[in-house]
Structures are given as C-alpha cells and as structure tokens.
Amino acid sequence: AQSVTQLDSQVPVFEEAPVELRCNYSSSVSVYLFWYVQYPNQGLQLLLKYLSGSTLVKGINGFEAEFNKSQTSFHLRKPSVHISDTAEYFCAVKVRGAQKLVFGQGTRLTINP
Amino acid sequence: EAGVAQSPRYKIIEKRQSVAFWCNPISGHATLYWYQQILGQGPKLLIQFQNNGVVDDSQLPKDRFSAERLKGVDSTLKIQPAKLEDSAVYLCASSLGATITDTQYFGPGTRLTVL
Numbered sequence: 001a002q003s004v005t006q007l008d009s010q011v012p013v014f015e016e017a018p019v020e021l022r023c024n025y026s027s028s029v030s031v032y033l034f035w036y037v038q039y040p041n042q043g044l045q046l047l048l049k050y051l052s053g054s055t056l057v058k059g060i061n062g063f064e065a066e067f068n069k070s071q072t073s074f075h076l077r078k079p080s081v082h083i084s085d086t087a088e089y090f091c092a093v094k095v096r097g098a099q100k101l102v103f104g105q106g107t108r109l110t111i112n113p
Numbered sequence: 114e115a116g117v118a119q120s121p122r123y124k125i126i127e128k129r130q131s132v133a134f135w136c137n138p139i140s141g142h143a144t145l146y147w148y149q150q151i152l153g154q155g156p157k158l159l160i161q162f163q164n165n166g167v168v169d170d171s172q173l174p175k176d177r178f179s180a181e182r183l184k185g186v187d188s189t190l191k192i193q194p195a196k197l198e199d200s201a202v203y204l205c206a207s208s209l210g211a212t213i214t215d216t217q218y219f220g221p222g223t224r225l226t227v228l
Binding site for chain 2: 032036043045049051090092094096100105106
C-alpha cells in the first residue's frame with residue numbers, strides 16, 4: 001500500500017524568505033502526486049499536481065514542486081513567502097489505476113513578520 | 114460557480130448519541146467523497162460515490178457509520194452511536210468524474226466534538 005510522509009509537522013519562516021516543505025512517498029507502482037493547502041476554517045484547495053511530463057510543476061500563488069522519482073520525493077517550494085501563505089499544507093498520492101487519494105499528516109506553515 | 118456546501122459547520126454531541134452531516138456537491142459533479150480529518154492528521158477517505166453507487170467504502174466503520182446519496186446529488190453521512198474517537202472534521206469533496214485529471218473540490222467541513 002502507498003503512504004505519504006511529510007517530514008516536518010511545523011515550519012516557521014520569516015516573511016519574504018524562501019520555504020521548502022518536504023514530502024516523501026512510498027509505492028511499488030507509478031503514482032500521481034498532489035499538494036493541497038488548507039487555510040484556517042476552510043476546506044482543502046489544490047495547489048498543484050504532478051501527473052506526467054516535466055518533473056517541475058508550477059502551481060497557484062507562486063508555489064512549485066519537483067518530482068524526484070529516485071528519491072521518491074515531491075517537495076514544495078516558494079522563493080518568497082507572504083503572511084497570507086500561513087496555512088496547513090498536505091501532500092497526497094494516488095496510485096495509477098486506483099481512485100483513492102492518500103494524504104500525509106500535514107505541515108503547518110507559519111509566516112512571521 | 115457555487116462550491117461544495119456542507120452543514121452544519123459545527124456540532125457538539127455526547128457519546129452514544131447520533132449525528133448526521135449533509136453535503137451538496139458542485140452541480141454536475143458525479144463523484145462525491147467523504148473524508149475524516151482527525152486533529153493533527155491528514156484527511157482519510159471514508160467513502161466514495163459515483164453518482165448514487167458506492168465505489169469505495171473500505172475504510173468506513175460500518176458498524177456505526179452510514180452514508181447515502183440516493184438521487185446522485187447531495188449526500189448524508191450518519192454516525193450512530195458516536196464514540197469519543199469520532200471527534201474530527203468531516204470533509205465532503207466532489208469531482209466531475211473519477212479519472213486522474215479530475216480535481217477534487219472540498220467543502221469547508223463539519224467539525225464534530227464528541228463529549
């Protein structure tokens with residue numbers, strides 16, 4: 001069965017600093033990878049997804065992620081964060097041929113002024 | 114375009130009571146999902162519907178949880194009787210279809226507290 005590990009439960013950064021949120025997955029078959037963001041008291045919103053093709057994926061709000069098959073990773077990055085990026089970020093995986101999304105435990109990103 | 118609607122937003126009950134949550138998906142979306150999100154964890158799929166048929170309910174505790182989507186549109190998730198460990202946010206999501214390119218859109222969730 002596939003699983004997702006988000007290596008940091010909390011990441012504090014200063015405003016305008018770069019940030020990387022780490023995600024590793026395990027699966028014996030091909031996967032599709034997703035990052036979702038959850039703002040306080042709201043549902044999850046898709047940030048970006050990797051289905052195939054270029055391993056560097058660009059999403060909304062200036063975020064991007066890179067799929068690394070050899071390291072089974074899909075880390076999320078932003079070169080300069082804003083206060084409004086404060087939220088919980090979830091990495092998720094879907095195995096090829098299956099319909100279920102499996103989520104990591106989440107990383108809380110806190111932006112300090 | 115209206116998003117996924119859920120009600121109520123908050124619910125507090127005592128253990129052994131019953132509770133029901135309602136979800137109205139985005140118009141035209143054939144696939145509907147219910148997730149359980151326990152504090153500090155990622156969402157876990159409870160059940161997936163394709164129109165009014167169940168596609169996956171492998172992680173639904175069927176001794177106490179039930180869900181239906183009778184007309185293939187809105188859906189109800191019920192817990193009877195509730196346990197303390199059922200305290201969580203229950204998220205509903207919908208997608209146009211169930212292919213890999215179909216994005217899941219999430220509602221705001223219902224926060225359940227069982228005392």
